Amino acid sequence: MAQPERIAVLGAGSWGTTFAKVLADAGNDVCLWARRPQVAAEINETRCNDSYLPGITLPERLRATDDAAEAVHAAEFAVLAVPSQTLRENLAGWQPLLPQDVTLVSLAKGVELSTLKRMSQVIGEVADVPMERVAVVSGPNLAKEIAAGQPTATVVACSDEERAVALQKACFTRYFRPYTNTDLVGIEISGACKNVIALACGIAAGLGFGHNTMSSLITRGLAETTRLGVALGADPMTFAGLAGLGDLVATCASPLSRNRTFGERLGRGETVVQAQEAAHGQVSEGVKSCSSIRQLAARHGVEMPITDVVHRVCHEGLEPGPAAAELLGRERKAE
Numbered sequence: 001m002a003q004p005e006r007i008a009v010l011g012a013g014s015w016g017t018t019f020a021k022v023l024a025d026a027g028n029d030v031c032l033w034a035r036r037p038q039v040a041a042e043i044n045e046t047r048c049n050d051s052y053l054p055g056i057t058l059p060e061r062l063r064a065t066d067d068a069a070e071a072v073h074a075a076e077f078a079v080l081a082v083p084s085q086t087l088r089e090n091l092a093g094w095q096p097l098l099p100q101d102v103t104l105v106s107l108a109k110g111v112e113l114s115t116l117k118r119m120s121q122v123i124g125e126v127a128d129v130p131m132e133r134v135a136v137v138s139g140p141n142l143a144k145e146i147a148a149g150q151p152t153a154t155v156v157a158c159s160d161e162e163r164a165v166a167l168q169k170a171c172f173t174r175y176f177r178p179y180t181n182t183d184l185v186g187i188e189i190s191g192a193c194k195n196v197i198a199l200a201c202g203i204a205a206g207l208g209f210g211h212n213t214m215s216s217l218i219t220r221g222l223a224e225t226t227r228l229g230v231a232l233g234a235d236p237m238t239f240a241g242l243a244g245l246g247d248l249v250a251t252c253a254s255p256l257s258r259n260r261t262f263g264e265r266l267g268r269g270e271t272v273v274q275a276q277e278a279a280h281g282q283v284s285e286g287v288k289s290c291s292s293i294r295q296l297a298a299r300h301g302v303e304m305p306i307t308d309v310v311h312r313v314c315h316e317g318l319e320p321g322p323a324a325a326e327l328l329g330r331e332r333k334a335e
């Protein structure tokens with residue numbers, strides 16, 4: 001049997017801890033970096049990360065540390081599991097510690113606010129590595145379901161197919177089924193945009209609308225996501241895959257989604273600040289990425305009406321009811 005891989009996961013929130021568990025269950029030696037020393041100590045002493053994954057026992061092969069140098073030491077893969085808008089700053093601190101040939105793996109689903117860059121672009125730039133060494137994992141992957149061992153599939157994307165296959169092997173378990181892909185643009189645009197569409201679905205649910213409304217938002221959301229992705233050079237088929245339609249359906253439909261839940265609170269009349277307080281520090285990426293995606297779309301002359309109203313509800317005081325009326329009152333057109 002081949003030697004286990006040594007893998008660092010940087011970020012011990014919901015997804016970082018869950019993905020570290022997947023990697024450990026797949027037979028790798030995993031070191032998980034937690035920002036707060038008490039979270040690292042809790043994981044090592046009790047095998048739990050109760051604030052993010054209550055009731056889940058973590059495998060022995062997974063150890064935690066608050067020392068990033070210790071986490072990345074001799075790692076073949078360094079998995080970046082922090083929010084999109086802090087990734088640049090976090091990675092700049094870790095960059096001098098990274099082993100020479102490490103593959104950098106992004107779990108984040110967002111577009112950077114100031115630069116409008118995708119996460120793999122931020123990583124390539126900050127870590128100063130060629131894009132062949134940057135990979136992305138994205139799919140219908142609600143952390144709590146996966147931590148409980150429920151089956152799902154995902155996509156591991158890298159422009160270097162061999163590296164994608166190596167990562168696929170490293171995270172393949174009896175409940176987690178990864179497929180490879182080389183279309184980073186399509187995978188990342190899908191992952192970022194579905195959070196915004198999930199906010200829209202949540203808003204609609206908060207307004208009391210049912211499955212027809214959700215389905216219409218999902219389908220038209222996929223249409224605008226595909227338009228943006230194709231304008232940026234993505235393969236249109238990617239949007240019909242796990243990281244596209246798959247993740248869109250999971251996120252828009254599930255009460256476990258932080259983005260959908262955030263939207264639902266807005267739809268019921270809460271303010272952004274109230275919804276943020278209720279999230280207890282957990283990230284709803286779409287709240288910031290709706291603005292960067294909207295700007296990216298404008299830069300490329302792409303129409304994204306749902307993203308536009310979500311941005312205006314979150315940041316310009318547009319009320320949910322008038323936002324829905326605005327979408328319904330748009331000019332009639334062919335599908």
Ligand SMILES: NC(=O)c1ccc[n+]([C@@H]2O[C@H](COP(=O)([O-])OP(=O)(O)OC[C@H]3O[C@@H](n4cnc5c(N)ncnc54)[C@H](O)[C@@H]3O)[C@@H](O)[C@H]2O)c1
Pocket residue numbers: 011012013014015016017034035036052081082083084086090107108109110141142143144281282283285
């Ligand atoms: N939770 C999921 O189900 C899930 C699934 C797939 C992808 N993702 C994506 O993975 C990324 C991370 O999500 P998560 O669910 O782990 O988020 P989270 O809010 O649960 O945890 C974020 C982690 O990043 C750490 N962190 C480090 N520096 C930080 C800083 N400056 N500000 C804030 N947090 C900082 C936090 O301490 C925390 O451990 C997001 O882009 C998310 O969209 C999440």
Ligand SMILES: O=P(O)(O)OC[C@H](O)CO
Pocket residue numbers: 109139140141142143195198247250251256257258259260283284285
């Ligand atoms: O909880 P959310 O809304 O961040 O979504 C989690 C994952 O991205 C679903 O795949």
